[in-house]
Structures are given as C-alpha cells and as structure tokens.
Amino acid sequence: MDQNKLLNDCLRHKASAQRELYEHFAHSMLGLCYRYTKSMVDAEDVLQEGFIKVFKNLHQFNGTGELGAWIRRIMVNTAINYLKSESRYQYDLSFAEKNLHPVSDENPELILNAKELADLIRQLPTGYQTIFNMHAVEGYTHVEIGKILGVHEGTSKSQYARARALLITWISRNTLDNKTDMYARK
Amino acid sequence: MRENEFEKQVREKMDQLGFDPPDTVWNAVDKEINKEKKRRIPLFWLFFLPALLMAGGAYYFVEHKSSPDAIAKNLQRPELNKNQVSQQELKSEKKDKNTEELINKRNKPDENTTVQTPLRNSQRTTAGASGQSGESGQNPVLGKSNDIVIENYNQKSTQTETGNVNKNDLDSTTGNAIAGLATNKTVLDSAAGKAIVGITENKNAKKDSVTESAVAKNKNQKAKSSRWQIGFTGGAGVSNINQGLFNSVKTLNITAATNAAAYPPPAANPTSYSSSEIKPGFSFQAGAYVQRNLSRRISISAGLNYHYYSAKIKTGGKGNPASYSNYSTNLSFAGRTFYQNGNSQTFTEKYHLIEMPVSANFQLNKSNRLPIIWEIGLSLGYIIGNNALYYDPNANIYIANYQQPNRMQVNAASSLMFGFHLHKNEMQIGPQLQYGLTGLLNTNDGNPGHLFYGGLKISYILPKK
Numbered sequence: 001m002d003q004n005k006l007l008n009d010c011l012r013h014k015a016s017a018q019r020e021l022y023e024h025f026a027h028s029m030l031g032l033c034y035r036y037t038k039s040m041v042d043a044e045d046v047l048q049e050g051f052i053k054v055f056k057n058l059h060q061f062n063g064t065g066e067l068g069a070w071i072r073r074i075m076v077n078t079a080i081n082y083l084k085s086e087s088r089y090q091y092d093l094s095f096a097e098k099n100l101h102p103v104s105d106e107n108p109e110l111i112l113n114a115k116e117l118a119d120l121i122r123q124l125p126t127g128y129q130t131i132f133n134m135h136a137v138e139g140y141t142h143v144e145i146g147k148i149l150g151v152h153e154g155t156s157k158s159q160y161a162r163a164r165a166l167l168i169t170w171i172s173r174n175t176l177d178n179k180t181d182m183y184a185r186k
Numbered sequence: 187m188r189e190n191e192f193e194k195q196v197r198e199k200m201d202q203l204g205f206d207p208p209d210t211v212w213n214a215v216d217k218e219i220n221k222e223k224k225r226r227i228p229l230f231w232l233f234f235l236p237a238l239l240m241a242g243g244a245y246y247f248v249e250h251k252s253s254p255d256a257i258a259k260n261l262q263r264p265e266l267n268k269n270q271v272s273q274q275e276l277k278s279e280k281k282d283k284n285t286e287e288l289i290n291k292r293n294k295p296d297e298n299t300t301v302q303t304p305l306r307n308s309q310r311t312t313a314g315a316s317g318q319s320g321e322s323g324q325n326p327v328l329g330k331s332n333d334i335v336i337e338n339y340n341q342k343s344t345q346t347e348t349g350n351v352n353k354n355d356l357d358s359t360t361g362n363a364i365a366g367l368a369t370n371k372t373v374l375d376s377a378a379g380k381a382i383v384g385i386t387e388n389k390n391a392k393k394d395s396v397t398e399s400a401v402a403k404n405k406n407q408k409a410k411s412s413r414w415q416i417g418f419t420g421g422a423g424v425s426n427i428n429q430g431l432f433n434s435v436k437t438l439n440i441t442a443a444t445n446a447a448a449y450p451p452p453a454a455n456p457t458s459y460s461s462s463e464i465k466p467g468f469s470f471q472a473g474a475y476v477q478r479n480l481s482r483r484i485s486i487s488a489g490l491n492y493h494y495y496s497a498k499i500k501t502g503g504k505g506n507p508a509s510y511s512n513y514s515t516n517l518s519f520a521g522r523t524f525y526q527n528g529n530s531q532t533f534t535e536k537y538h539l540i541e542m543p544v545s546a547n548f549q550l551n552k553s554n555r556l557p558i559i560w561e562i563g564l565s566l567g568y569i570i571g572n573n574a575l576y577y578d579p580n581a582n583i584y585i586a587n588y589q590q591p592n593r594m595q596v597n598a599a600s601s602l603m604f605g606f607h608l609h610k611n612e613m614q615i616g617p618q619l620q621y622g623l624t625g626l627l628n629t630n631d632g633n634p635g636h637l638f639y640g641g642l643k644i645s646y647i648l649p650k651k
Contacts, residue, residue, distance in 0.1 A: 012610045022212055031203035048211045055219040114203040136193045137200045
C-alpha cells in the first residue's frame, strides 16, 4: 500500500481508495474498539463513528507520522467519548475510589490467547478497563490519561494498579482452571 | 517477571486482536462521508445555473428587448423566424431518420442486452496498526463527545438487480406494438453501447500512445505550474451611476461633458426643466482569472472579465433626428437620436466593459475547509459599447450615441468570499462592491458620474495540476 497515494486519493474522495483504507485498518481497529466496550455491537458503533472522523479529518494528517498510529488515537478518543455519552457506561466509568480492589505484585505468565485476554479486560469495571487499556496497551502516560479523562494523575495511577491486580487475579484463576481442565482431559 | 514485562505481554497479545467488521459498518461510513459530496453538486448547480440563466437572460435582454428599434424590428420578422424554425425541424427530422436507418443496418436484432453489476469481494487484510500514541505527533482530532452524528448503520445493503432483455420473448410476440417498440429500443441501446465501446477503445488506444511521450512533459509542467491556479468567476447584482459610493447622480449632463467653448452655457434658468433621476439596473459579469498563493493565507489574482452595467432613466418619446433644430440651436448633435424629457418610458442605459481585475486576497480565518477571504483590488476597464443618454438642459432633451470622454475606467473593488470545497475544486461565493474611481465624464461641475456595482460574486477555482 502506497500510503501517500492512498491518502491523496482519499482526499479526492475516491471511493475505491476510501474503501481500501478502511479495509486495511478496520480489522485491527475493531479489536481496539472491542477492548474498550462491553459488547460487539457497541464496538462496531465506535468503529463506524471513528472511521467517519478519520475520513472527515484526513486533511489534518500531515503525513510525518504513521497513519495507523493516527487512526488508532482517533479510535481511542472516539471510544472514550462513546463511553462518556452512553448512559449504560456512565455510572461504571466514574473514577471515584469506591471499590478498592487490592493491589497485587503478581506477574502471571500469559498463556491466554488474545481474545481470552481481551474478554477478561472487558470484564473489568469500565473505569478500570479504560485506564488499563490506555496505559498498558496504548502506552499513554498517567498524565495524558488524566488530561483525556479529566481525572487527577494519581487517580489514574491508583485505578490502573487496582485494575492490573484484579486482572492478574483473574488471569491466574483462568490459567489454573485451564491447567486443571488440561490435566483432567489427560 | 518485572512490571513492564506484563504490560509488554499484554500489548503483544492485544496487537494480535482483530475482528472482521460486518459490511453494514462500511455502508454507514461510506454514506456519511460521501453525503457532503453528493450534496455539493446540487449546491454548485444551485448557484451556477441561476447565474448562467441570468447572464443568458441579460444578454438576450441587451441584444433584443431593450431597444425600441430592436423591438420594432423583431415585431416585423415573425415569419422569418417561423421559416427558420421549420427548416431546422425538417433538418433534424431528416437527421434522425438517417441515424435510425444506420443503426438498424449496423445491428442484428437477436442480440441479448445483459447488464451485469460487478460484485466486490471484501477482502480484508489483517495488518496491524502498531504505532504508539506518542509516535505520530499529529493532531488526532480529540473530538468532543457527541460531535459526530451517529447514524444507525443497521441498514439493508442495497442490491442492484440485473436486467436481462430476452430478445426471443420479444420475437415471439411479433405484431404486438409494445414488443415492437421494445425491440427497437433494444436495438438502439445496443447500437449506442457499441458506439460507446468503440469510442472508449479508441480513446484508450490514443491515450496509451500519447501517455508515454507526455510523462516527461507533464513532470516539467507540474513543477512549473503548480503555484498558479486557474479560476472562473461570475456574478450578478445591481449597478448604477453614482456621484459618491452610495449616492446616485441626477442625470449626466451633456454640457458637463462638453468643452464650454464648443457648447453654449445652459439657459438662464435651466432648473426649470426637471430631468430624470438615474435608477439602478441589472448588472452581471463573467470571466476567468489566475491566482497565486504568496503565503498560506495571502494570494494575488489577475484576470479578464466582461462586465455589463445598466441604469434606468425616465424619458419622453423618441424624437425625430430631423426635427432636432426645433429643440436646440446648437448643431453639434444634429442628426443624432434623441429623446424628449418626460416620464412616458423607461430607458435602460447599458455599458459593456472589458475589465482586467487585479486583487490581493487575505484569508481571514484558519479553516481550510470553509475559508473566509477578503479580496481587495483594482480593475482596469474599457468601455467597449454603451447606449447612454445625456441630458441637454438647454434643449431639455436626452442625446443618444454621444461618445463620452472616459472610455478607460479604473475601478476599486472589494469582496468578502466564503469558500467551500466542491469535490477536489474550490468554490467561493460572497458579496462584492465595485466603484469607478474614474468619472464617466470629464467635468469640473462635481458630477462626472461613477460606475457602481454591488452584487453576488461566485468563483470556481480549478485544482492545482
């Protein structure tokens, strides 16, 4: 894929180029949207909204960075906006320290596949889920997360630590269950 | 295992995560992003077509309607027009018959016309976008919530049905008028199809042969011409002959425009005659221009326009040139067409100018999608024709065909243009004011008359090549 040519064609509203760009990134971006939401339908909604933003703002991409990274950031922002706007996510998205899950230093080995791990991440409370995704997967710093979500940097840090601990507990349990099943089958 | 190794593992796993979205997502995206494109085309015609119609109408008006002589001439020529029309009709009928015969000869009637809609295989690549958030340094549109209208994407995908016209079915109903008509249509369609294919093939062949030799040429041209843009402009509004920017004058006096030695001063009490006031008339302009960007928000442009100005005055009846001596003892204008003073008819004074506008354009906002541009400049104009009447206060008549001294006109112009994109081209539309710095007449009486124009300007800028 010649990125510059594709971009120019998209800017000229060439339908085939728009479709090519979409198809190139849609698969991985739906994975991203899936991690931030609780259902596939919501993930597809975010993907749709995100791509509309991508195409409408493509002229703002100056070509110096990686197009994939630019689209990825738009998708993350769109997902966060979606969570904020949808009432079913709003309560769970509050970052008040109500449910204080214990912090753990465990570091389990990840033998889960991508889908299984993503499903565990999606089971986290939405606030934890969002911060975990942003920090652990997307690589945002806690300062950046604080700015985007409108919370204090410290809140982001503590929420992340608790999300991580909760996830590790589930991963350990899941791994143990998987091992038990494996031995039982043997 | 250190803390960041867990994150590293999670990141690697999540980079592998991906799903194929259903086609409904793309359909909704496509519909939304190309909605503007589809909306802009009617918008273009909404502005362009009325401008074109107005220009055409004005041209017709100028050429045929306004002059009393022309009206009289037209009234005397209805038979000629009729004959012309009937001859044209005969010609076109003949032509149609010939075409039909040719098509019938060239095509066999047993061809099936099948329209196939190509089906698209939606193959999706699984290449991951692995860029990190900090890498790009771009402006990734940190959209506020609800800033995009979400359309329900649960739409049924549209299916284009293919239509097959079975000639055998039609043959079986020979003698049936409907089938006969259908057959003819099929033959015509296939003939047209063949013709189109032929043309396309020829075009492609020509293209291939020319393309290679043109590549090098194009490259050089691209580098040279990329800084200039070509545009077309048009506009319509009202015009007048003003004393100041917004004050219309009360008749252009012939004495003011004439050397005092050659023409006697007005009578002792010229104000006893009340001449007509000049009222605004229709005006339009059309032309082309080139534009060059000096910086991101400043550009200059130069062009060539045709500009039609008009203004209206009230006059009395048309006088007989032979009876001019009954009105005035000054024989300088003897033999010219003249109109008596009065209110019985409206006379449209027309000025046809060729103008060369030069302007500096300043973009007032930062938006590339909806730029607001202030244009200010001068245009050098030349009056190529006019039919203005000049009032003679001594004789209380309006003299026609008087050649006013200032054919060269320098106008100041300013416009506020609102731009928007039409496909890959840019359109601008906005109000424009133009005022003649040069008076129409050489005079010291403070009433030289200045051409004034106010209207809506439309510019269509072709993309850079």
